[in-house]
Amino acid sequence: MMKKLIIGAGTAALLGLAASSIHAEATAEQVASLGGDTYTPYGAERAGNSDGSIPEWTGGLSSSAVAGFSGFETGGHHPDPYASDDVLYTINAQNMGQYADQMTEGQKSLMQAYPDTFFMNVYPTRRSAAFPQRIYDATKQTAASAQLIPSGNGVTGSVIGIPFPFPKNGLEAIWNHVLRYRAEKAYRTIGQAAVTAGGKYTIVKFADQYIANYSLAGMTEDKLDNVVIYFMQKISTPPRLAGQVLLVHETMDQDREPRRAWLYNPGQRRVRRAPNVAFDSPRTASDGLSTSDQFDMYNGSPERYNWTLVGKKEMLIPYNSYKLHSKDLTYKDVLHAGHTNQEHARYEKHRVWVVDAVVKQGSRHIYKRRTFYIDEDSWQVMAVDCYDNRDQIWRVQEGHSINYYDQPSFWTTLELTLDLQSKRYLAIGLNNEEPNTYIFGADLKQSDFSIGALRRAGTR
Numbered sequence: 405m406m407k408k409l410i411i412g413a414g415t416a417a418l419l420g421l422a423a424s425s426i427h428a429e430a431t432a433e434q435v436a437s438l439g440g441d442t443y444t445p446y447g448a449e450r451a452g453n454s455d456g457s458i459p460e461w462t463g464g465l466s467s468s469a470v471a472g473f474s475g476f477e478t479g480g481h482h483p484d485p486y487a488s489d490d491v492l493y494t495i496n497a498q499n500m501g502q503y504a505d506q507m508t509e510g511q512k513s514l515m516q517a518y519p520d521t522f523f524m525n526v527y528p529t530r531r532s533a534a535f536p537q538r539i540y541d542a543t544k545q546t547a548a549s550a551q552l553i554p555s556g557n558g559v560t561g562s563v564i565g566i567p568f569p570f571p572k573n574g575l576e577a578i579w580n581h582v583l584r585y586r587a588e589k590a591y592r593t594i595g596q597a598a599v600t601a602g603g604k605y606t607i608v609k610f611a612d613q614y615i616a617n618y619s620l621a622g623m624t625e626d627k628l629d630n631v632v633i634y635f636m637q638k639i640s641t642p643p644r645l646a647g648q649v650l651l652v653h654e655t656m657d658q659d660r661e662p663r664r665a666w667l668y669n670p671g672q673r674r675v676r677r678a679p680n681v682a683f684d685s686p687r688t689a690s691d692g693l694s695t696s697d698q699f700d701m702y703n704g705s706p707e708r709y710n711w712t713l714v715g716k717k718e719m720l721i722p723y724n725s726y727k728l729h730s731k732d733l734t735y736k737d738v739l740h741a742g743h744t745n746q747e748h749a750r751y752e753k754h755r756v757w758v759v760d761a762v763v764k765q766g767s768r769h770i771y772k773r774r775t776f777y778i779d780e781d782s783w784q785v786m787a788v789d790c791y792d793n794r795d796q797i798w799r800v801q802e803g804h805s806i807n808y809y810d811q812p813s814f815w816t817t818l819e820l821t822l823d824l825q826s827k828r829y830l831a832i833g834l835n836n837e838e839p840n841t842y843i844f845g846a847d848l849k850q851s852d853f854s855i856g857a858l859r860r861a862g863t864r
Contacts, residue, residue: 429561430547434570438544445540446533447547447569448780449755453718457529457753461781464534469809478810479840484726485809489527495720496523506720506753508777510789510800510822517824518742529752530724532807533781533814538621539585543569552576557707558657559583563623566783574711574759578776580783581702583632587813589615589848592841593640595735595834598691601827603741607834608689609641615848618656630656634853637688638861645689646670650681651858658705666855668862675858683708684770693830694799694821695770701785701803701819702776708769709761716757719777721786723752725804729817733836743822743829749804755780771798779805782814799823811844 439445444461452459465485470476473483495503497519500512507524514522543565550567551560556575559567567583568576591613597605615634617623635652639645647670655661665681668674682704684695697704727748728738738744757778763769773791778784788801804818822829835841851857 429549429551430568430570432548435544435548438547438569439540443569444781445543446535446566446781446783447543453755458718458755459529459531461531461533464781464814465532465807465809465812466534467810467812469807469812476810478845479843481729481731481835481841482726482806482808482810484724484730485532486527486530486724486726489530491525491527494523494525503720506718508719508721508787508789508800509775509797510787510802511720513797513824514743514800514822517827521740521746522743523746524720524751525746525749526720526751526753527724529754531754531781532724532809533779533784534807534809534812535585535782535814536812539565539619541565552579553657553659555659555707556711557659557705558655560657561625563625563628564619564621571713571757574713574761575706577713577757577759577778577783578702578706578711578761581776581778581785582704583618584783584815585619585813586616586815587808587811587842587844588620589613589846590842590844591846591848592835592843593838594832595838596689596830596832597735597739597834598689598693598830599739599741599828601741603739605739606642607735608639608645610688611638611640612636613846613848613852615850615853617850628656630661632656634850636853636858636861639689647862648688649858649862650678650688651853651855652681653853654703658707663704666858668858670862673862675855675862684768687830690830691828693823693826693828694832698788698801698821699819699832701788701801701816706761708763708767709774710764712760712762714758714760714775716755716780718753719756719758719787720751720753721756721777721779722749722802722804723754723779723786724806725750725817726806728804729806729835729841731836735834735837738818738834738836739831742827744818744820744831754786756786779814784815798825808842808844817841 497515546562546565550562571577596608599605632654649668653664665678667678687694759776761774771790775789777787790799792798802820803816818833
């Protein structure tokens, strides 16, 4: 599976180390190289690849890109900056063998399961990922001090920036995803659909809001108070689910204190602790198609898995998915039987960190093994292969992502979990028919994520 691995400088001798191995912070030489001629401020290789199919990173899409789109305002559907790009080639069940080395096992399985409808349009690679300068500065600072705690179940010496721009094991790479920049504060209204094998679905609407505590300007470890992010999610439709509210305080050191979670039940009109909102418990209104730790592609404590950094590889992944983000589409345009409408999906060749996670002996999870593909430019998980206890691919995740260039910030606009056994799938992040996408810079404060605020949010 892992041929032609491209190993980042200083990591070759460390591949395959067990997740329990704990390493020191980046060297002074590595830290000094961030943002230089060789590495981007996030630790990606600045140069393109040998055949030019992956270009040099030249800064990505900054907030200045907004000036090119008349009438666009923060909170709107982002116009596609690459709308004039033509498809380079299309991969389908008939020709997939030519591209197998650049495809995930999940993509191959989807083509085999849906030979007539699942295909991949591959476009020119656009390294659009970009982040505010203060995040780059913080990464350079925190990389010099960040360490995993002894169990690997948390990070110390890190705040605001990417803790491990030169990851030495799989745990460091996955913590980079968990702690990546996703703006400071925002709210959004999105749809979720659990699509049947026949293509039927009911839209569940969520109103989400959050404070990315870890990334706030001026944040310190003392001020962090062990909370990475404050998150609240309220269901508004359908009526049978309306009024349910989830509140989460995600912790940094999960040994010291696991995730704090509460649920408001409108039928009982009461708040209760929700310790089961973690790991492989079913996600809210997901019809059992996705687990709690698959939200945001992966979240929460990594304690149930052994994590191995396989290496870096050139792969075809969903990227710059502005078509799927478009207000010109309806949900019916996007949601088809078996999988989303592939005419609107965009794939590009990028370098990704490949991380394998296998359930620890004595632990349990419905996924015995997961393979993560993490974009080197953003630390966003872009795809995941999820295996069952028979070592067969069960579910496939895709993170269709864009640069929210008004921030700028790079992360998902639509997340998919596709079940190869039931032929069903879950889509979350649908916003085509919503008036707004993310409202960045929302007027939110910590008290908006208290138990009292949860009770008030649950009042219909």
